[in-house]
Amino acid sequence: MKFAINYSPESLRLYDKGQIHFDLVKLPAWEDAIKAVKKEFACYVHFPLKVGRGKGVIDNETKEPVKWKKIEKMMRQTGTEFVNLHLSLPSKHHPEIPKNSLSTVHFDQVLEKAGKDVQEAVKHFGAEKVIVENEHDGKGRNLRLNTHPEIYHRLMAETGCGFLLDVSHARIAARSLGVDEKEYLQSLPVQHIKEIHLTGIEWFGESHIERARTGGLTEKWISRISETWMDHLPMTSEDWPMVEWVLASIRSGEWSHPWVIALEYGGLGGFFGTFTDEDVLIEQIPKLYSLIHTI
Template sequence: MKLAVNYSVEAERLVRDSVIDIDYFKCPDFSNELIENAEKTNPCYIHFGLNAGDGQMDKVNWKNVKELREQSNTPYINVHAVAYAKDYPNTDIFSSSPSLVNRIVDAAVKDIEIVAEKVGIENVIMENIVCRGQGENTMQAIIDPAIISEIVDQTGCGLLLDTAHAQLTSKCLGYDVKEYISQFPVKQLKELHITGIQADEKGRLRDSMPMTKDDWELARWVMQRVKDGDWPEPWVVSLEYGGVGPKFEWRSDQDVLIEQVPMLCDLVK
């Protein structure tokens, strides 16, 4: 397994100064220049901002996606399984009616098939997202393990498991996170994302934060499933802490990286 961390100015400096040791920077897909600069210090792979389920896949710049993938030797094209409440007006976000479930599954499958036509289904992985419940923008069905499994079964794509998304969803909806994750199509695991979740000043939980005791306990449990052979080895385990731009750069504390990257490395390696 390879180890990656979100690209940030702080992470780049620490790698360059040999303070932390990683295999890859995980880079966003919105800046070719950022990727070119990052690769001067360390190999990169690209995390694409593609969604499966919102009907926008035909608007993607596939030429740029393919160029970025080839430039960085990124093995998989990732998509996020989405079902936005705005696309299902006058429908309870907790609805599990067969007709709604079929619409959500069909929308995700259709979008994934578009990606598969471009790069081959063996190169496509699907990531679980967050559902916070009432008053939010995500239909609960899209985070249901049975529905995630149905999409994976119908398309043949792999699974990108985001433990923080699962943890956040579980805390918001009252699930047991280990039982929840165990129902995912983990036999198709290809990539793993790990990071912390913490409450903001208003008490709203968010991810891409420093790891807490609960987050480390979940990470150890997940990695033990892999090491015991219950789940296949993902090609990479990425610490999704820090980043670039206004949304992430304020939480790119080098002290957190200095402490937590080696801790995750111990788990992975």
């Protein structure tokens, strides 16, 4: 099992200085990033691909149907193991379904559309190369079904794909549902895990909003994430025990063994660049590296 970090100039600089260590760099699907990193570092690509509307796999950066040749090229360039898909169910894309509905009829409608989209990727790469990531409620913008564990179990069963467990997404989903975080995590298809993402979680309040404004984020963007639980932030004293519990679940064999665990803190531009702090990287990456490599 390998440990990956989000691509950021700060992380690569700290690695070159010998202040942090990691096995892989997790890259956005950007050609310039791939060219800049792959010469010196082992890396893989995390793709911005969404499923769930029944209209095929959508590239979230272009908002257009995915161009598979582009994906295939990036996979070859970096040796990326899997094509990752995000199950995204904004209520605006499903006006016929009440936002909080958990009815069997609506469940089946969503599952049929999502399954159709996932099968498109399976057709191109084979089920063993496709993984689906869990999502939270998007500050109430997504259908409640987006957080329903059974959706993910059924997708795995019906398409044969694997599971990308985003621990922070699961914890935020649990909080929105008012259920225990560990119980919610256990209810997901943890025996199908192929990859895991970790971050810290914080309430995105006034101090975060001010930092976002100083960093040049737009008010529209800030409004999407303010006054709610936000991931992609530093680990806090509440986050470390959860990380240790996740790793213990893998070590015990209760959860399947992922090929990589990635820290999704730090990055380039926008939110990620604004909230990247070198001191956090220096403190937290070595600790995570050590914990993960005890498994």
